[in-house]
Amino acid sequence: MSFISYLINGISLGSVYAIIALGYTMVYGIAKMLNFAHGDVIMIGAYVVMASITRAGLPPFAAILVSIVFCTVLGVVIETVAYRPLLNAASSLAVLITAIGVSYLLQNIALLIFGANTISFASVVSVPALVLAGGALTITGETIVTIICCIVIMTALMVFIKKSKAGQAMLAVSEDKGAAQLMGINVNGTIALTFAIGSALAAVAGVLLCSAYPTLTPYTGAMPGIKAFVAAVFGGIGSIPGALIGGILLGVIEIFGKAYISSQMADAIVFGVLIVILLVKPAGILGKNIQEKV
Amino acid sequence: MKLKKVLCIAMTAAVTAVSMAGCGSGGDQPAGTNEGADTAQEGESDGGSESDAAAGGTFKIGGIGPLTGGAAVYGIAVKNGAELAVKEINEAGGINGAQIEINYQDDEHDAEKAVNAYNTLKDWGAQAILGAVTSAPCVAVGSVSYEDNIFMLTPSGTAVDCVKYDNAFRVCFSDPMQGVESAKYIGEHGLATKVAAIYDSSDVYSTGIYQAFAEEAENQDFEVVAAEAFTSESKSDFSVQLQKAKDAGAELVFLPFYYSEAALVLNQAAGMDFKPVFFGCDGMDGILAVKGFDAALADNLIFLSPFTPTSPDETIQKFVGDYETAYGETPNQFAADAYDGIYAIKAAMEDGNVTPDMSPSDICEALKAAMVNITIDGVTAKNLTWEASGEPSKEPMVVKIANGDYAVVDDDDAAAGGAEAVNNTEAADTADAE
Numbered sequence: 001m002s003f004i005s006y007l008i009n010g011i012s013l014g015s016v017y018a019i020i021a022l023g024y025t026m027v028y029g030i031a032k033m034l035n036f037a038h039g040d041v042i043m044i045g046a047y048v049v050m051a052s053i054t055r056a057g058l059p060p061f062a063a064i065l066v067s068i069v070f071c072t073v074l075g076v077v078i079e080t081v082a083y084r085p086l087l088n089a090a091s092s093l094a095v096l097i098t099a100i101g102v103s104y105l106l107q108n109i110a111l112l113i114f115g116a117n118t119i120s121f122a123s124v125v126s127v128p129a130l131v132l133a134g135g136a137l138t139i140t141g142e143t144i145v146t147i148i149c150c151i152v153i154m155t156a157l158m159v160f161i162k163k164s165k166a167g168q169a170m171l172a173v174s175e176d177k178g179a180a181q182l183m184g185i186n187v188n189g190t191i192a193l194t195f196a197i198g199s200a201l202a203a204v205a206g207v208l209l210c211s212a213y214p215t216l217t218p219y220t221g222a223m224p225g226i227k228a229f230v231a232a233v234f235g236g237i238g239s240i241p242g243a244l245i246g247g248i249l250l251g252v253i254e255i256f257g258k259a260y261i262s263s264q265m266a267d268a269i270v271f272g273v274l275i276v277i278l279l280v281k282p283a284g285i286l287g288k289n290i291q292e293k294v
Numbered sequence: 295m296k297l298k299k300v301l302c303i304a305m306t307a308a309v310t311a312v313s314m315a316g317c318g319s320g321g322d323q324p325a326g327t328n329e330g331a332d333t334a335q336e337g338e339s340d341g342g343s344e345s346d347a348a349a350g351g352t353f354k355i356g357g358i359g360p361l362t363g364g365a366a367v368y369g370i371a372v373k374n375g376a377e378l379a380v381k382e383i384n385e386a387g388g389i390n391g392a393q394i395e396i397n398y399q400d401d402e403h404d405a406e407k408a409v410n411a412y413n414t415l416k417d418w419g420a421q422a423i424l425g426a427v428t429s430a431p432c433v434a435v436g437s438v439s440y441e442d443n444i445f446m447l448t449p450s451g452t453a454v455d456c457v458k459y460d461n462a463f464r465v466c467f468s469d470p471m472q473g474v475e476s477a478k479y480i481g482e483h484g485l486a487t488k489v490a491a492i493y494d495s496s497d498v499y500s501t502g503i504y505q506a507f508a509e510e511a512e513n514q515d516f517e518v519v520a521a522e523a524f525t526s527e528s529k530s531d532f533s534v535q536l537q538k539a540k541d542a543g544a545e546l547v548f549l550p551f552y553y554s555e556a557a558l559v560l561n562q563a564a565g566m567d568f569k570p571v572f573f574g575c576d577g578m579d580g581i582l583a584v585k586g587f588d589a590a591l592a593d594n595l596i597f598l599s600p601f602t603p604t605s606p607d608e609t610i611q612k613f614v615g616d617y618e619t620a621y622g623e624t625p626n627q628f629a630a631d632a633y634d635g636i637y638a639i640k641a642a643m644e645d646g647n648v649t650p651d652m653s654p655s656d657i658c659e660a661l662k663a664a665m666v667n668i669t670i671d672g673v674t675a676k677n678l679t680w681e682a683s684g685e686p687s688k689e690p691m692v693v694k695i696a697n698g699d700y701a702v703v704d705d706d707d708a709a710a711g712g713a714e715a716v717n718n719t720e721a722a723d724t725a726d727a728e
Contacts, residue, residue: 214561263522263538
């Protein structure tokens with residue numbers, strides 16, 4: 001029975017990684033940049049929810065909406081101010097370093113406003129826990145909601161990209177920016193839209209992360225952000241189903257490693273598996289291996 | 295092109311200016327020895343508001359701790375506690391008539407930055423150091439301050455190596471002492487027969503306590519059925535560790551780490567309907583201050599702590615009252631450690647007949663000798679004394695959370711959790727034996 005419990009915990013943790021990984025993978029797919037500030041947008045999203053509930057007295061659902069809107073605007077502002085002027089710069093390193101700078105900026109702003117004290121995040125999920133097998137297996141409401149959210153978001157995103165005009169524009173920009181522009185696609189607008197969607201997802205991920213693991217500090221987003229980045233690479237960066245597979249695999253391997261091998265070695269195992277997979281499939285599980293023309 | 299050239303020149307100028315400034319402060323360094331001249335000047339610039347400052351000079355105490363970053367809670371508490379003590383001492387006439395001046399530098403809980411902070415303080419002319427607050431920076435500062443022979447008293451550096459050198463002392467318990475005391479307490483009070491431990495394997499503090507705990511556990515009447523670790527990179531999910539503890543049938547779970555993670559552990563344990571006794575160390579202090587934390591989850595949580603703000607003791611109540619008036623929050627153990635630390639430095643300076651015009655190295659020698667003679671009736675312990683090794687000698691206090699508040703556990707009514715003074719633990723021990 002504990003095996004099933006570990007498996008469900010792993011899928012739940014993996015679902016959070018997957019939602020965060022989506023933000024990385026979409027931005028990388030389209031703008032060919034690593035948005036290292038993504039994890040910190042998650043943290044900001046969680047703080048906004050916390051502040052709207054405790055300070056403005058909003059109901060949880062309204063608070064989540066406020067947070068999604070706030071993060072969407074934040075994402076677009078970061079893209080316009082910090083990344084867009086550098087996207088065409090000679091070195092792609094410049095925008096990577098800017099992203100790290102934005103990450104520290106967000107952390108320190110949160111530190112200034114909310115302080116370094118840990119805040120216990122009151123779960124916004126009101127789904128009751130599911131008790132199975134006479135009490136031997138308890139699935140928390142947060143776990144159920146996280147997994148369902150992950151599936152819904154993935155499906156909606158895939159449909160959006162396949163069926164909508166804006167989604168097709170994203171695909172076109174990711175394949176060839178120059179050609180897309182010649183075909184009359186607003187490249188800057190499309191990139192901004194990508195950041196908006198990625199940041200809105202970050203707000204959702206923030207709420208889920210902090211509901212399942214209810215502590216909030218200005219550094220809350222940093223480590224899940226990095227793990228999710230690994231998940232995105234694992235699944236094949238740029239690929240949306242890849243983010244889902246990468247995230248869930250990472251979560252399950254992490255929990256199983258902790259449970260059956262060694263709780264001290266959990267991270268070493270996760271990253272060991274990553275190295276092996278990348279050696280076998282350098283582009284990740286679902287990544288396309290495209291030969292670049294020289 | 296032109297713009298680039300201008301920029302280039304400007305940058306060169308800036309770099310030169312910075313390096314010159316560097317030289318300037320380097321040149322100032324030996325001035326630390328002309329302490330008399332320095333302090334006389336300061337006395338004048340103070341406008342003569344403190345008449346005895348001009349007469350007795352000023353002691354310069356440097357403080358090092360994290361004022362920003364993840365461990366800022368501890369550093370700020372230490373800074374506040376130390377400043378409160380300094381203010382009291384200065385108002386009461388200082389140390390043998392000399393006022394104290396404290397300069398507090400940020401180390402961001404980083405060993406390298408702590409050494410930089412130490413160098414800044416040395417240049418400033420610090421004659422004793424109160425710090426560092428956290429273990430890793432403290433170990434780093436310990437070795438450089440030993441080379442310079444500057445006295446160092448850490449309020450809260452618990453790692454063994456914090457007081458490795460003879461110039462360093464500490465106010466708090468060391469990690470192994472806490473582990474041993476915890477195991478003894480659990481064993482002697484029959485709290486459980488099956489114990490699980492969860493610890494942070496990436497943290498010296500947590501690992502140090504756990505190892506000593508595991509060693510002492512062999513001498514006690516309980517069995518450690520599960521020992522699970524986590525690291526600072528994966529400290530959001532404890533479901534696996536708790537599941538293993540639950541499967542092993544643990545009646546008590548030992549949590550030797552800080553309250554922020556502990557709040558999460560308690561929350562997740564409640565989520566999986568696992569209700570053992572939870573037992574922590576001094577890092578657990580502050581768990582009720584976590585914003586939004588459901589205090590009911592912490593009910594019956596027991597931890598060893600050197601300081602409890604709710605203790606009815608008069609000295610503690612005065613300290614808590616003054617601290618709350620000054621900073622608007624209840625002091626934690628770190629503030630108390632720092633408060634006692636400043637008073638310990640004061641007592642040692644008086645005992646060693648130290649004067650402000652002595653060099654930091656001479657002061658260090660005098661303080662080292664004096665530390666073993668002094669006894670402090672502080673807020674973290676009654677009859678607090680020190681050994682030459684740098685370790686304090688004091689009784690640990692046991693705190694149990696009941697009805698959303700901390701309560702000091704008296705040995706003879708551990709179950710009731712009565713909030714009585716604990717300075718009669720010996721009497722209680724004999725009562726237990728009967």
